[in-house]
Amino acid sequence: MSVTEKEVQEASSHGRVLIVTAVDAERDAVLRGLRGDERFDVIAAGVGPAAAAAVTAVKIASAAAGAGKAAAEAGDHRAGLVAATGEGSGAGAGAYRLVISAGIAGGFPGRAPIGSLVVATDMIAADLGVETPDGFASVDELGFGSSRILADARLASALAAKLGGAAGLTVSTGPVLTVTTATGTAATAAEHLRRVPGATAEAMEGFGVAIAAQHAGLPVLELRAISNAVGPRDRDAWRIGDALRALEQASTILTEVLSS
Numbered sequence: 001m002s003v004t005e006k007e008v009q010e011a012s013s014h015g016r017v018l019i020v021t022a023v024d025a026e027r028d029a030v031l032r033g034l035r036g037d038e039r040f041d042v043i044a045a046g047v048g049p050a051a052a053a054a055v056t057a058v059k060i061a062s063a064a065a066g067a068g069k070a071a072a073e074a075g076d077h078r079a080g081l082v083a084a085t086g087e088g089s090g091a092g093a094g095a096y097r098l099v100i101s102a103g104i105a106g107g108f109p110g111r112a113p114i115g116s117l118v119v120a121t122d123m124i125a126a127d128l129g130v131e132t133p134d135g136f137a138s139v140d141e142l143g144f145g146s147s148r149i150l151a152d153a154r155l156a157s158a159l160a161a162k163l164g165g166a167a168g169l170t171v172s173t174g175p176v177l178t179v180t181t182a183t184g185t186a187a188t189a190a191e192h193l194r195r196v197p198g199a200t201a202e203a204m205e206g207f208g209v210a211i212a213a214q215h216a217g218l219p220v221l222e223l224r225a226i227s228n229a230v231g232p233r234d235r236d237a238w239r240i241g242d243a244l245r246a247l248e249q250a251s252t253i254l255t256e257v258l259s260s
């Protein structure tokens with residue numbers, strides 16, 4: 001029996017949503033906001049794009065394997081095929097229909113103030129490249145691949161609109177940078193903005209989560225709550241509590257957007 005495109009889409013639309021944070025405090029804020037909604041799995045994968053990519057990929061693969069096994073045991077030939085083989089577009093992950101990178105972040109001054117939210121339009125590996133005598137060259141310029149993964153445009157704009165309509169929340173959209181070293185000087189902040197004009201926020205996991213989702217054929221989003229300004233390091237000025245509260249509030253709204 002062959003699996004049609006329509007059947008694949010129907011199967012994947014019933015899947016679960018995987019939310020990946022870096023640390024436990026972010027995971028717990030998201031879980032509080034989701035209020036026990038069982039369609040979501042929320043995991044803390046560790047800090048940085050490597051941990052984020054590895055843990056996300058393993059989680060997606062084990063969910064797909066579990067879904068395939070369960071469907072095969074239930075004798076559901078069509079769902080078993082979709083989950084286990086990934087036949088057709090976007091069906092490679094079986095159990096998950098969407099992956100979200102979520103957590104706190106630095107906001108670029110004038111674009112994303114402390115306590116506000118950012119929904120990424122794209123996830124950019126901002127320091128993936130080489131230094132040359134003429135400055136930084138990205139992997140794109142070198143022909144080694146792409147440092148940019150697009151967020152699911154329809155879901156990102158639906159989420160931003162819904163968050164923006166909620167009382168007390170300020171929302172921006174734009175590219176979110178993934179860095180392996182958090183910015184600590186005005187010079188580095190300016191360099192990031194030179195490389196990515198319009199950069200809205202900076203964190204350390206989005207591109208890693210996105211590349212795992214991309215390899216599994218799954219759409220991806222990045223949702224960030226701003227705890228600090230990108231620029232000269234001033235740990236005392238970080239407002240982690242405010243950011244975690246904004247992340248929790250945003251997570252209550254996630255359930256509404258993803259039900260539509």
Ligand SMILES: O=C(O)c1cccc(C(=O)CC[C@H]2O[C@@H](n3cnc4c(=O)[nH]cnc43)[C@H](O)[C@@H]2O)c1
Nearest residue numbers: 022023025047104105106182183202203204205240
């Ligand atoms: O100390 C705490 O209580 C605490 C609670 C929640 C999160 C943290 C973190 O330090 C999370 C690290 C995480 O935050 C992202 N982040 C935040 N600001 C920036 C930034 O300016 N540049 C880069 N990354 C930033 C990042 O994704 C880290 O994984 C502590």
